[in-house]
Amino acid sequence: MTKLIDDPILLTKKLIGFRSITPDDGGSLKFIASFVEQLGFQTNIFTTQGVTNLFARWSPKSGHKRTLAFNGHVDVVPPGKESLWDSNPFIGDIRNERIFGRGSVDMKSSVAAYLIALKEAIKEEELNCSFVLLITSDEEGDAEFGTKELLKWVVKNKEVVDDCLVGEPTCSKLVGDTIKIGRRGSLSGFIVCKGKQGHIAYPEKAVNPVEALIDFLGKLKSLKLDDGSEFFEPSSLNISTIDTNNEALNVIPADCRANFNVRFNDQHSSSSLVKKLEMLVSDYNEGSNATLEMNYKCSGESFLTEPGLLSDLLTTSIKETVGIDCRLSTGGGTSDARFIRDYCPVIEFGLVGDTMHQINENTKVDDIVLLKNIYRNFLKNYNKEFLK
Ligand SMILES: [Zn+2]
Incomplete structure (x- = not known):
């Protein structure tokens, strides 16, 4: 031994x-x-x-x-x-x-x-x-x-x-x-924004998903989640990527993607957050020519x-x-x-x-x-x- x-x-x-x-x-x-x-x-x-x-x-x-x-x-x-x-x-x-x-x-x-x-x-x-x-x-x-x-x-x-x-x-x-x-809990979101592909010189004939997504991300980022609680800091939402994979300079692409992550405190659960985010998406879709879809993955509740x-x-x-x-x-x-x-x-x-x-x-x-x-x-x- x-x-x-x-x-x-x-x-x-x-x-x-x-x-x-x-x-x-x-x-x-x-x-x-x-x-x-x-x-x-x-x-x-x-x-x-x-x-x-x-x-x-x-x-x-x-x-x-x-x-x-x-x-x-x-x-x-x-x-x-x-x-x-x-x-x-x-x-x-x-x-x-x-x-x-x-x-x-x-x-x-x-x-x-x-x-x-x-x-x-x-x-x-x-x-x-x-x-x-x-x-x-x-x-x-x-x-x-x-x-x-x-x-x-x-x-x-x-x-x-x-x-x-x-x-x-x-x-x-x-x-x-x-x-x-x-x-804190962790919820990731995966957004696909669908527009209409077209020539960049004729933007009126296309729907630009890149610009629509940027607009939406601004709303997402300014979403007020909470002010923190007795033992937790305020929840935070951060965008991790925006991609179009568009290499052409003269094309408005058909779609654009973005991912984000929310670190959330005990004021939320992943399902209450998803509900809130889905409302934001449907409000956005109502007033836009582009269409947003969001998927989620929760890797832990708070x-x-x-x-x-x-x-x-x-x-x-x-x-x-x-x-x-x-x-x-x-x-x-x-x-x-x-x-x-x-x-x-x-x-x-x-x-x-x-x-x-x-x-x-x-x-x-x-x-x-x-x-x-x-x-x-x-x-x-x-x-x-x-x-x-
Ligand atoms: Zn470790």
């Missing part, structure tokens, strides 16, 4: 060494499974549609009162042109007190920090709680067969999970400054875990460890927490996210230790809460 690593920096380096580009786990889940088996976890690795996931549970011999899950991913986005990196993205090179590599921020470091925190808790505490790991290799991709499958597995096998912590990067400047208690026990325990643990009063946020993109919120209360806490997905992704090695210490303290406080 190999000796267990007990330094979160070395464990991060080890995990970065697995070339685990979505949805390939690169062998990292097997390594994590054998790591936690040595701590007494029961593990189960299973593959769905080419995606490998790990479920693991540790319970005290005397039984447990409550289960805390940790959700994370070992997959990473592609490194891009590797020659642009100052060191191999799958080595975890440590220089200037920073560790460089794909996944050093998002999020092999927080998986490593949590595993070491768990190892210490199991060795040092009298535990009354059970710990579950939900680790996937499909978070950065479509996320269809990752955490969603893990949760289906939980239900199918009658496993119980009471609370969940997700290790995504959440902090903005300092480790401990931000935890996420919810996320959600909120109301501040309460879970966020209080984490807030206290952060304050005790690093002396920071953390902010409760719902900003940023979507994460797998959007699936977990249907099962149990979920909050997210991880590193400072400023270099994630970039060339030379890196984090301060001290930050990984701080994160481990906060997780460690959180495990202690969580357990203490249910020892009562």
Whole structure:
């Protein structure tokens, strides 16, 4: 049996060494499974549609009162042109007190920090709680067969999970400054504007879909969604592309397309937004010679875990460890927490996210230790809460 690593920096380096580009786990889940088996976890690795996931549970011999899950991913986005990196993205090179590599921020470091925190808790505490790991290799991709499958597995096998912590990067400047208690929803819209093709010198004989679409996009952009709510910033709608694929200079094209995305707060659902947008489309079509059609794709509804026990325990643990009063946020993109919120209360806490997905992704090695210490303290406080 190999000796267990007990330094979160070395464990991060080890995990970065697995070339685990979505949805390939690169062998990292097997390594994590054998790591936690040595701590007494029961593990189960299973593959769905080419995606490998790990479920693991540790319970005290005397039984447990409550289960805390940790959700994370070992997959990473592609490194891009590797020659642009100052060191191999799958080595975890440590220089200037920073560790460089794909996944050093998002999020092999927080998986490593949590595993070491768990190892210490199991060795040092009298535990009354059970710990579950939900680790996937499909978070950065479509996320269809990752955490969603893990949760289906939980239900199918009658496993119980009471609370969940997700290790995504959440902090903005300092480790401990931000935890996420919810996320905005994401709705994409795909517009096709149909006109009538014609000679550009005779615009009166054509219907210009480019100009009609520009006009409509102006109305779309000035649509008032909301002013924000107690825990959410105002929703925002942004246009991502306008295309005609028209290479001729003397032709008014037959159609034109545009895409947009709405990041929406708890004042809306995807269906209430679609309703609103459809009204705008039908109003526009009534007064225009061009015809608009809109399709939609929702990749997550907005959600909120109301501040309460879970966020209080984490807030206290952060304050005790690093002396920071953390902010409760719902900003940023979507994460797998959007699936977990249907099962149990979920909050997210991880590193400072400023270099994630970039060339030379890196984090301060001290930050990984701080994160481990906060997780460690959180495990202690969580357990203490249910020892009562
Ligand atoms: Zn991530």
